[in-house]
Amino acid sequence: MPFKRYVEIGRVALVNYGKDHGKLVVIVDVVDQNRALVDAPDMVRSQMNFKRLTLTDIKIDINKVPKKKTLIDAMEKADVKNKWENSSWGRKLIVQKRRASLDDFGRFKLMLAKIKKAGIVRQELAKLKKETSA
């Protein structure tokens, strides 16, 4: 099975460890075998070990180590934010974050909604079963 996501300049990655956990960053240069120079619109350009990064499908068009403004413009042009938030991976993370920040009343309402949904599904299933058995 060949690799599909490569470490290259412009590859968007997700930070999975450390202070910037959960942030999307762009690889702007490679330091050596283990480390990359990484930049994002809201952080200072810094080095990160590849072990801290998970590559995504998104790639933007930049030269080596662009200025911050150039980087931001390139990210706007490639529409990174919307592509990420519409991807299934990005949507999953958003839902996880929202579920974790629910308060006790929110969790109660979620439980009621789950029960309601399961009831509707079960009704439809029973209807279908009746039709096929009849």
Added chain:
Amino acid sequence: MAAKRKTPVKSRNPDLIRGVGKYSRSKMYHKRGLWAIKAKHGGVFPRHDPQPKAPTAAEKPPKFYPADDVKKPLLNKRKPKPTKLRTSITPGTVLILLAGRFMGKRVVFLKQLFSGLLLVTGPFKINGVPLRRVNQSYVIATSTKVDISGVNVDKFDDKYFAKEVEKKKKKGKGEFFEAEKEDKKKLPEDKKEDQKAVDASLIKSIEGVPDLKAYLAARFSLKSGMKPHELAF
């Protein structure tokens, strides 16, 4: 002694650092106006003769000298501070009770009493918790708030919840067996009326929020996978 001032005077000599004032002795003499007092009294500082002391009664020698010297316990003038209410607890907050008969019940907080305990109510019709006192430490405050503006809680204080003192009955031998037949103490009618009065407007504001009534009726419990230190309340 000279007449006392109505408000204590702030020091005219601000501290540069602890132990060192800004002004020297001669500057302070001028600032306090001692030169003006001296001038008013012709260059001499006024002296007051000691006021005549009230005659003290003649002390009698004590009747009894104890054989050993008994040490008196030290005087304790400590006054306990009023209990600080957590900032997350405001009138109308939904609290989760953590211990006692109503463990896990979600109740509405009304006010903090003088003793530091919290006054809460179920409301009684919704989850069976009456007007009750609860300690702040045995409670989780959620971020859900109920509108409590229609409720008057002024008449409730710690004395309202004091246990009624039973009259001591003289017990004969035969009455020990009869005493067990006494029925349970009934709740007086006025306390039931108080409960209804407090709950009436509360229930109206609770029914205005969807699902809130069912939420207060249900008990809280930890399920599999719930980590209390990661839960947001």
